[in-house]
């Protein structure tokens with residue numbers, strides 16, 4: 560979907576050279592969980608082959624939170640769908656925990672912009688659908704406990720029995736987040752998870768995601784157009800060059816201490832420098 564880069568806050572005057580340390584240490588090979596090697600993606604089109612990505616390389620550590628940011632159409636969703644196993648690679652490899660990804664699997668949870676819920680089922684039943692499949696070896700009451708635990712974590716303790724069709728867009732996305740965490744994937748893939756929400760709801764859900772992620776520490780890769788969201792959530796922000804032939808342009812380490820939240824973040828002395836760094840990349 561097409562969307563411009565979000566910049567919500569007034570921009571403090573930018574110093575020419577940011578004072579932050581954006582340096583990223585190379586990852587020890589033993590710590591690499593996801594290894595994307597020389598990824599290339601070509602889409603056939605009526606006008607001929609279109610090379611979206613070429614030589615895209617990225618390594619992700621266990622428990623890291625990575626954001627991918629870049630201009631519309633550069634290939635962010637394409638990368639995520641290939642990690643999810645839903646889109647074929649043209650060249651290169653994606654290796655998760657030492658094994659090549661060839662198809663989708665429960666070790667990767669995906670949160671899309673708009674969760675696909677069964678409208679006639681309750682919030683609880685929607686989460687239970689996946690939990691029943693993935694945890695078929697445990698008792699029904701244990702499965703129900705898992706689903707309820709994560710629904711409560713995202714603030715839906717009073718809405719277990721509400722039908723999905725009766726939920727607001729923000730509540731639906733809360734169910735989507737609960738569902739993804741309840742399945743205990745090794746890796747979470749988030750494709751602009753808050754892109755459809757108004758800014759107030761978006762902010763609330765960013766805090767929900769920070770809270771749940773801080774407790775669970777699931778390795779995560781999130782696509783976002785929102786510079787502030789990327790800084791709030793990420794250990795590293797991957798900046799992509801514009802396509803075609805897009806690849807990693809730069810990577811910014813975010814060294815601000817955790818836990819973070821939106822209110823303390825905007826008062827943090829380094830926040831505006833991280834922001835300036837990202838905006839500078841995106842504007843050039």
Ligand SMILES: Nc1ncnc2c1ncn2[C@@H]1O[C@H](COP(=O)(O)OP(=O)(O)OP(=O)(O)O)[C@@H](O)[C@H]1O
Nearest residue numbers: 560561562602611630631632633634635636637638
């Ligand atoms: N199945 C397809 N066939 C042909 N071209 C495609 C296909 N899917 C995506 N593309 C093209 O590939 C490019 C990258 O698309 P993709 O959705 O990955 O970009 P994106 O960075 O996620 O975009 P946005 O930020 O707008 O969501 C776009 O030019 C898009 O039109």
